[in-house]
Amino acid sequence: MNREIKIPSKKERHQLFGSVVPGLKTKPTEKLKMADLQNSKKDFLFSIDAVGISNVKHPVILLSDLSPNEQTTIANFKMTSTISYDSKGTNMSRFTEQLEAYRQNGGFVLSLNNLFDFTKELAERLKQNDASIEVTFPWFYERKGPSSALVGLNHSEATLAVTYEEGQGFTTSAKLTTAITTLCPCSKEISEYSAHNQRGYVSMEVEFTPDYHEQIDWKAALLHAAETNASAMIHPVLKRPDEKMVTESAYENPRFVEDMVRLVAADLYELDFIQAFTVQCRNEESIHLHDAIASLSYRKN
Numbered sequence: 176m177n178r179e180i181k182i183p184s185k186k187e188r189h190q191l192f193g194s195v196v197p198g199l200k201t202k203p204t205e206k207l208k209m210a211d212l213q214n215s216k217k218d219f220l221f222s223i224d225a226v227g228i229s230n231v232k233h234p235v236i237l238l239s240d241l242s243p244n245e246q247t248t249i250a251n252f253k254m255t256s257t258i259s260y261d262s263k264g265t266n267m268s269r270f271t272e273q274l275e276a277y278r279q280n281g282g283f284v285l286s287l288n289n290l291f292d293f294t295k296e297l298a299e300r301l302k303q304n305d306a307s308i309e310v311t312f313p314w315f316y317e318r319k320g321p322s323s324a325l326v327g328l329n330h331s332e333a334t335l336a337v338t339y340e341e342g343q344g345f346t347t348s349a350k351l352t353t354a355i356t357t358l359c360p361c362s363k364e365i366s367e368y369s370a371h372n373q374r375g376y377v378s379m380e381v382e383f384t385p386d387y388h389e390q391i392d393w394k395a396a397l398l399h400a401a402e403t404n405a406s407a408m409i410h411p412v413l414k415r416p417d418e419k420m421v422t423e424s425a426y427e428n429p430r431f432v433e434d435m436v437r438l439v440a441a442d443l444y445e446l447d448f449i450q451a452f453t454v455q456c457r458n459e460e461s462i463h464l465h466d467a468i469a470s471l472s473y474r475k476n
C-alpha cells in the first residue's frame with residue numbers, strides 16, 4: 176500500500192529540492208549595456224573554417240516528381256560560416272533567427288533556389304563574406320508492389336549542401352542514400368540451390384553542372400540509378416505474387432558491391448546534369464557480422 180503524502184506548496188517543494196532565493200544582481204539587464212564578448216576584436220591567432228550550429232531539427236516543405244508531389248518532412252540543419260582570426264566569435268542566435276524568418280514566410284521550401292537565397296541572406300545577417308548550409312532529410316515516395324500494385328511509402332535519406340562566398344557565388348552538392356536488395360553472384364554460382372542476399376545501402380553524392388535547374392528532380396533521378404541496378408528493389412507492401420517476383424528478380428540479377436557501384440556510376444555518367452559523383456555501396460552481409468563496402472569517384476571533363 177502506498178504511503179500517504181502531504182504535498183507542500185510548489186515553492187516549498189522547489190526549496191526542498193535545492194532552489195534558493197535569488198542573490199543580489201549587479202550586472203546589466205538591458206541588451207545594449209551587456210558585454211558583447213563574441214564581438215570582441217583582438218588577435219585570436221587562428222581564423223576558423225566553420226563555426227555555427229548543427230543538429231537543428233526543422234520542418235521543411237519538399238517537392239517531388241514522385242507521389243506525394245508535396246510533403247512536409249523534418250530536416251536536420253547544419254549552418255556555419257568562417258570567422259577571421261581577429262573575431263572572438265560568431266553571433267549564434269542569428270542562425271536560428273534566419274530559419275524562423277523563412278518559417279514565418281510561408282514555410283521553408285527545400286528548393287535549390289531557396290537554399291541559395293537563404294545562404295546568401297545568412298552571410299549578410301552574420302556580417303560575414305560566406306555561409307554554408309547542409310540539410311539532411313528523409314524523402315518519402317510511394318512504391319507499388321510489382322504484381323498487386325498495392326501502394327505503401329518508402330523513404331531515402333537526402334542531403335543538400337550549399338556554400339555561398341561573396342564574389343565567388345555558390346557551390347552545391349547533393350546526396351541520396353537508398354536501400355536495395357543485393358544477391359551474391361558467387362553464392363549463386365557455387366551453391367546447389369539458393370544464394371545469400373542482403374539489404375544494401377547505395378549512397379550517391381553528386382555535384383551539379385552549372386546550368387542545372389530544378390525541372391529535373393535530382394532525388395528521383397538518383398533513386399532510379401540505385402534501384403534499377405540492384406538485384407531487387409525494397410517494397411513496403413508485398414503480397415505472395417509480389418514476393419515471388421521480387422525473389423526471382425534478385426536471383427536473375429546477382430550483384431557484388433563492386434557491381435553496384437560500377438553500374439550506378441554508369442547511370443550517373445549518363446545524366447547530363449551531374450558534373451562529378453561519388454558512389455558507395457554497403458551491404459549488410461547476411462552470412463557475416465561485418466559489412467561489404469565499395470566506393471568510386473568520377474569527375475566528368
Ligand SMILES: Nc1nc2c(ncn2[C@@H]2O[C@H](COP(=O)(O)OP(=O)(O)OP(=O)(O)O)[C@@H](O)[C@H]2O)c(=O)[nH]1
Nearest residue numbers: 206211212213214263264265266267268269270272
Ligand atoms: N559565439 C558563441 N556564442 C555562443 C556559444 N555558445 C553559446 N553562445 C551564445 O549565443 C548567444 C547569442 O549570441 P548572439 O547572436 O551574439 O547574441 P546577441 O549579440 O544578443 O545578438 P545580436 O543582436 O544579433 O548581435 C550568446 O549569448 C552566446 O553566449 C559559442 O560557443 N560561441
